[in-house]
Amino acid sequence: MTDSELLTAADIPLMQGLAQRVTALRPDHISAGASYGELAWVWGQGCTPYGSTWPRRHWYAGDELVAWGWAFLPRTVRRRDGSTTEVTGSSLSYQVHPGHLHLVDEIIDWYDGVAAGLERAVTPTNAERFALARWAAHGYEPDADDGEWTQLNGRDLTGLDEPRLPDGYRLRTADEVGPDAAVQAHVDAWERTSYTARSYADVRRTAAYRGDLHLLVEAPDETMAASTIMWFDPANETVEFEPVGTHPKHRRLGLARAMLLAGMHRAVAAGARHATVVAEGGAHDSGPARLYQGLGFREISRDAPMLKPAG
Structure with a gap:
């Protein structure tokens, strides 16, 4: 059929x-x-x-x-x-x-x-x-x-390091900060995006979305410096990070690393035993791959x- x-x-x-x-x-x-x-x-x-x-x-x-x-x-x-x-x-x-x-x-x-x-x-x-x-x-x-390449990476959720944010930064969830801040966090990280409030409203309506698994890092000035959405697959006890982004003014501070580690700890509490993330890279930009490799992710396929x- x-x-x-x-x-x-x-x-x-x-x-x-x-x-x-x-x-x-x-x-x-x-x-x-x-x-x-x-x-x-x-x-x-x-x-x-x-x-x-x-x-x-x-x-x-x-x-x-x-x-x-x-x-x-x-x-x-x-x-x-x-x-x-x-x-x-x-x-x-x-x-x-x-x-x-x-x-x-x-x-x-x-x-x-x-x-x-x-x-x-x-x-x-x-x-x-x-x-x-x-x-x-x-x-x-x-x-x-x-x-240029795109690869799927995975790791087991054992032996996790503790997240460490710089002084003045703190972890938040989309449930806590609200839609406007969540949208702005994405827009700030992806400068040429077409993402809008309507886009986020449609994302939130998908059955797999959970506001408590949508993490953000709040800067000392109360703006959102980084964000990621985690998608929890209960059948496979797996959580997927997509997307992952950091405001250009807050990069190289370890925010994404701390946010992902905090997310993995939260994923374990939700019932996950494995995590995946997609990395894009190439000759001129392998930063995301280095970040994920440093967090213990290894290539599954390209x-x-x-x-x-x-x-």
Whole structure:
């Protein structure tokens, strides 16, 4: 059984359920855009401005979702600083249960149809050997190596150091500081973001969001200097940090390290035994990877971007 239509809020818990089952079997098959927390985050922060450009398709075995594809079609990205970017190509997030890998070809055919005439990008992980071969058989080639990479990292929540914030800084939660401060913390950390109060309202409406697991660091002047959202997957006793950001004026003070350590302690109290975080890096910026490695995170897998030219 399959169906194809625009992605809705009701789809996200279904897709997260598949992410939970895949995580239990093959965590190295979880690409950066298809994890339990990332699904909620991407949906929430982008559904209002871009939802009309998000077709999706589900594949079922009986009543159980076993695969999905989520296409991101051309759109105009408007940022808070007034700049805009025209996205003229397409990209795809997808997931398939390891027991139903034969569906990869159907996912590819669907994506080629819904994005016909566009440049098409997709990001399987480097561990998805079968899928990588099938994408290549359909004319997709590895993205040109520009030195940039995205990887999923994990660690067990044992042997945690105690968090230490600089004098005058303190840990807060989104429940305590309220929506305005939480939004401003994100905007300050990501200067060219399109994140708005409406984006955050949509994030908060996802079933996986918890305000007590949305952590912030308050500076001595009572502004928010850093923030992260933790997404708790009870089925796998795992917490995912996404996003993680620090105000430029408060960087290199150890705030992110202390915030993540405090978050891991809080995650243990919530029932988690494992934590994950996605790192992006490259020749000119490996700071996040060094931060996570210093906190004991180790690589689980890397995304392996592939492209197919327009036509």
